Amino acid sequence: MNPAPLTDELVLEQLRQVIDPEIGINIVDLGLIYRIAFADGRLTVTMTLTTPGCPMHDSIAEGVRNVLSGLEGVTDVDVQVVWDPPWHPSMMSEEARQLTGTRISN
Amino acid sequence: MPSLAGFKAASVRLPLCFVLVGVLSLLVGAGFLLAQPDLLATYHYSPHLIALTHLFVLGFISSIVMGAMYQLVPVTLQVQLYSERLIKFQLGAHVIGFAGMVFAFWNYNMAAVGWFGTLLTLGALLFVFNLVRTLATVKGWNSIKLGIASALFWLSSTVLAGLLLVATKFWSFSTFMPIAAMHAHAHLGVIGVFVLMIVTVSYKLVPMFTLSELQSERRAWWSVVLLNAGLAAVFAAILRQSALKIPSALLLVSSLVLYGVEILAILRARNRRTLDWGMRYFLTAIALLIPLSALAIILCWSGLPVTAFTMQLESVYGVLALLGLVGLAILGMLYKIVPFLVWFHSYSRHIGRAKVPALGEMYSVPLQVAGYWTYVTGLLAVAAATAFSNQMAIRWACALWAVSLLIFAANMARILVHFVRPKVSPLTANVPTTRKHI
Numbered sequence: 001m002n003p004a005p006l007t008d009e010l011v012l013e014q015l016r017q018v019i020d021p022e023i024g025i026n027i028v029d030l031g032l033i034y035r036i037a038f039a040d041g042r043l044t045v046t047m048t049l050t051t052p053g054c055p056m057h058d059s060i061a062e063g064v065r066n067v068l069s070g071l072e073g074v075t076d077v078d079v080q081v082v083w084d085p086p087w088h089p090s091m092m093s094e095e096a097r098q099l100t101g102t103r104i105s106n
Numbered sequence: 107m108p109s110l111a112g113f114k115a116a117s118v119r120l121p122l123c124f125v126l127v128g129v130l131s132l133l134v135g136a137g138f139l140l141a142q143p144d145l146l147a148t149y150h151y152s153p154h155l156i157a158l159t160h161l162f163v164l165g166f167i168s169s170i171v172m173g174a175m176y177q178l179v180p181v182t183l184q185v186q187l188y189s190e191r192l193i194k195f196q197l198g199a200h201v202i203g204f205a206g207m208v209f210a211f212w213n214y215n216m217a218a219v220g221w222f223g224t225l226l227t228l229g230a231l232l233f234v235f236n237l238v239r240t241l242a243t244v245k246g247w248n249s250i251k252l253g254i255a256s257a258l259f260w261l262s263s264t265v266l267a268g269l270l271l272v273a274t275k276f277w278s279f280s281t282f283m284p285i286a287a288m289h290a291h292a293h294l295g296v297i298g299v300f301v302l303m304i305v306t307v308s309y310k311l312v313p314m315f316t317l318s319e320l321q322s323e324r325r326a327w328w329s330v331v332l333l334n335a336g337l338a339a340v341f342a343a344i345l346r347q348s349a350l351k352i353p354s355a356l357l358l359v360s361s362l363v364l365y366g367v368e369i370l371a372i373l374r375a376r377n378r379r380t381l382d383w384g385m386r387y388f389l390t391a392i393a394l395l396i397p398l399s400a401l402a403i404i405l406c407w408s409g410l411p412v413t414a415f416t417m418q419l420e421s422v423y424g425v426l427a428l429l430g431l432v433g434l435a436i437l438g439m440l441y442k443i444v445p446f447l448v449w450f451h452s453y454s455r456h457i458g459r460a461k462v463p464a465l466g467e468m469y470s471v472p473l474q475v476a477g478y479w480t481y482v483t484g485l486l487a488v489a490a491a492t493a494f495s496n497q498m499a500i501r502w503a504c505a506l507w508a509v510s511l512l513i514f515a516a517n518m519a520r521i522l523v524h525f526v527r528p529k530v531s532p533l534t535a536n537v538p539t540t541r542k543h544i
Binding site: 017018019020021022023024050051052053054055058059060062063064065066067068088089100101102 | 458
């Protein structure tokens with residue numbers, strides 16, 4: 001049987017299982033995932049956090065590694081946390097905004 | 107061992123020990139007030155009330171502030187803590203020191219106060235040394251670094267001033283009035299350490315928890331600079347019983363106005379509409395700076411008639427400052443810090459492997475709300491009953507306030523259950539509905 005092909009959606013669905021413990025929303029709907037790239041078994045996730053110096057930095061990055069390392073065909077997971085562009089609530093999904101009572105300031 | 111935010115902060119156990127010591131001291135202090143409401147009904151220059159004040163200031167407030175700073179400084183300034191080993195020594199010196207001081211004050215044994223105070227001072231200086239070495243690795247200066255560095259300076263000054271106060275009981279080298287010196291010492295500690303810490307951490311934590319940003323680094327910087335200048339002036343004016351008390355107090359109040367303007371600007375720019383109850387505790391505490399500033403100006407006025415009522419206003423000022431401003435701010439921040447510490451200890455390694463609770467699911471929000479209202483109502487009732495020296499009213503008001511503390515302790519216990527018995531469940535399977543090849 002052929003394994004399911006690795007897709008953006010498959011990776012994002014996996015990442016939805018990683019919850020930001022402070023906000024209580026998964027990191028995909030929070031808009032923290034910027035880019036996903038896959039080559040030669042290496043899955044690279046470029047992401048950010050809601051604020052520099054976030055105390056959950058290591059935990060969330062480790063959670064991303066944990067949740068993706070079990071995917072078929074993935075031999076290595078590289079998590080790159082970047083601050084440019086800085087995260088903004090406009091990156092959240094509509095559902096996440098409603099759940100957190102978040103508005104978008106001008 | 108995992109680190110916090112990529113930086114080597116203290117292990118979770120040591121800050122939790124400080125927090126536990128703090129919460130226990132608070133409960134014991136509340137028990138004393140319930141048993142002896144006369145302490146607040148009479149003028150505050152008495153050994154028993156001084157003992158109780160030190161139980162609140164050193165046992166409750168300082169313990170929690172120190173435990174929190176070991177965690178918050180590496181996080182807010184993104185540096186590694188200089189030494190974890192020093193924390194253990196400091197914890198021992200701090201607990202033995204303050205417990206001995208409280209006992210010695212209660213029995214008015216000033217020699218013992220001196221010995222235990224020296225031990226406490228050694229512990230406090232270890233704390234200062236550890237954080238100064240940590241701060242030294244931060245390049246440049248911003249309002250947060252300036253605020254923390256200043257608070258460390260004032261902490262050293264406060265404990266040394268306290269020792270000098272004790273020494274004057276044995277060697278009469280001081281020309282200052284004892285009550286004036288005690289008031290100056292108290293302002294040095296409460297404003298220099300606690301208010302400055304509240305102001306400083308606000309500039310990082312309020313934006314963090316409300317999804318906002320610091321709106322003006324310049325305004326934040328000037329608020330810290332003016333707070334330092336105002337405190338130095340107020341300290342000298344109180345000590346010398348000078349007519350410059352009001353201008354000095356106004357200088358200090360101007361820094362708090364700048365602080366208030368910045369906090370309002372941060373809140374207006376926030377993206378998280380709903381403020382959680384931890385933030386409401388904290389912001390209510392900050393709002394108490396308004397009546398406290400007004401009361402400070404009134405008490406500075408040289409034309410204020412000296413009556414039993416106006417003397418009691420000094421106790422009201424102390425109650426609102428310690429149990430109101432600082433106490434409520436600490437309780438609000440503990441609803442952020444303790445769940446995080448316990449979560450980090452129990453769940454950090456499970457994230458992405460199993461379903462773990464969010465921080466807000468580790469305690470009861472209805473209890474938190476009930477605790478807020480009983481605390482605020484109890485505090486205002488204690489302040490009013492103290493103003494009128496009504497012992498029976500003080501006892502009932504303290505009982506209401508103590509109920510809020512029991513509610514708080516119950517909620518903290520719920521959080522600590524996660525430390526002993528983590529609640530981990532398997533991840534639910536996800537099936538994607540649409541697929542696009544990477």
